[in-house]
Amino acid sequence: MDGVAGEGAGAKAGDDRGDALRRAAGAAGLKTLGAGVSEAERHGPEAAIAVVGGGLAGLSLIDALLARGVSPEDLLLIDGGDPHRGSHAPATVLHPFAGRTMGPGKAHWQAFLKSWETLKRWCEREHEPLWRSAPMMRLLEGDKLSTKLEASWEEGRARYPEIVESWRVEGEASRRLLPGWQGGPALVYEPAAAVDLPGLCGALLKRAQSRGVRVVQGEVADLRGGEEGWAIGLAGGAPALRAARVVLATGAALGTLLGEADLRERPGEVGVWEAVGPLEDLNVMINSAANIFERPDGRVGVGSTYLKREGWQEREDDEADAELREKMNAALGGADPGRALQIWRGVRGIYGSDHRPLVGPVAGESALFVMAGFGSKGLTWAPAMGQVLAAHLLEGAAIWEVVDARRARRMRLRR
Structure with missing residues (x-):
């Protein structure tokens, strides 16, 4: 599940996975690309996998599918370009302790390490500044939260991964790092990095398009499953798109398509x-x-x-x-x-208590999946979950237990 092939994955692996995806499309009653144009003329482009949502979650999944050898012609990305989604935030930080504890569990560290390596690699391969690393200084302000944070740090730091360094400062050591804090106490840790998230998403989209992934700009208004796979209706009356499998990576907009979830x-x-x-x-x-x-x-x-x-x-x-x-x-x-x-x-x-993302199949629906609910921890979870869900879609690998599959099973498609 954890091994991810690079962009140069061998042609044989790509051919095998492309064949498997095309067989899945055929089993759903879908023609494959190049097998005739009449169906495409009536219904628009066809794909083995359609990803709805072009923010960090959807683009992470597209990148992971390509890295595992999926042919670009088998992928379709549909994006409404919502300017209010989290991936458009002009100021974002990746660091290991985004929540209210400095003693996260094993699965959190597994996701953080995978996402840290992935995001750093993505940013550093581009010829523009998308990444800036620096230590993070968490100010201890004498309130209940600060007391809780320091206690969780004392209890959990012995179990931190090797790449994580942390220490407590006060007095002159604190003043050297942040003069305005006037020597107050703080916990300092690294690694941490500021990420140009809109710039990174733009770079990931450009790379996917350059490799041949089809991108459709539009808002999904309707989803209908049947023997011929999924018909994806767009707002504005454009011809329906068709896909054998659909992944909804629409962030906070997920509730417009799926109901009965703790959103x-x-x-x-x-x-x-x-x-x-x-x-x-x-x-x-x-x-x-x-x-x-x-x-x-x-x-x-x-x-x-x-x-x-x-x-x-x-x-x-x-x-x-x-x-x-x-x-x-x-x-x-x-x-x-x-x-x-x-x-x-x-x-x-935000789903549940903002501790676990929402990733997995939607109950009662054939070949419909969700990848959302990252809340305040999108940079920590989304790149890692892209790889996990790609492995599940292509190889049947298990979804990590920490993700909230229970809530995914409760969700129902709005009719």
Whole structure:
């Protein structure tokens, strides 16, 4: 399950998997590409696997399928380009402790290590700055959460993987890292990195297209399964697309297609500032009331605020700017960073308690799968789950137990 072939996977493996996918399409009553045009003329493109959603989750799966030797002509990516999805956030950080504990379990580490290696490789192969690594400094502010974090660090650090280093600072050691914190206590750890997520997703999409993956821009409005596979209806009345198997990687929009799931939308905001004044020459990335970090392009990302579900899209940027600056106040020693260059507002899909992603087959539906629910841990989980789901689709490999297959089984297609 863990072994992933590189982009140069042998032709024989690719041919075998391509043949298997085409047999699956044939069993579903679908013609394969090149077997005639009349069906395509009536229903649009055909594919063995259609991935709905071109954010980090969907693109991770496409990349993993290609890496395992799937022919690009057997893949279809459908994307509505939602500007509010998490993959469009202009400021994102990958680090091992995105939640409220510094003692995560074994499966978390398995996902983090796989995603760290994958994201770093993706970013470093591009000829543009998409990745900037730096230590993360988690400020201990004397509240209940800080006490819990330090206790979980003390209890869990002996089990950290070899690549993870962590230490506690206070006084002069703290002041050298972050002068504005004025010597206050903090936990410092690495590896951690700021990721240009929109830039990375654009690069992954461009690579997939250059290899021959068909990409259709549009919003999926209807899914209908039958003996001929899945008919995928797009908003606006375009001809239906057809595929033998469908994977829904639509993030917070999943509830428009699937019901009866514990789905909660989590709106939030991030801001971008020039690296001047108190934000100039940051030695570390800061994790406190707001994450503060230098982006790969040299500007500073700050996030996030959490918003109520009602009316979040109508919020004024001035209000967000003021809240984010207030959250930066303690870390920057009261210095004013000035106004933000950009405020981005978006929404993530949270399932259950935001501890486990939602990956697996949808009950009662033949060849329909879901890959979503990454919540606040998209960079930690999505690249790893792309590889896990690809292995499941192609080889029948087991889905990791940690993912919330139980909720996936409760989901039902909206009719």
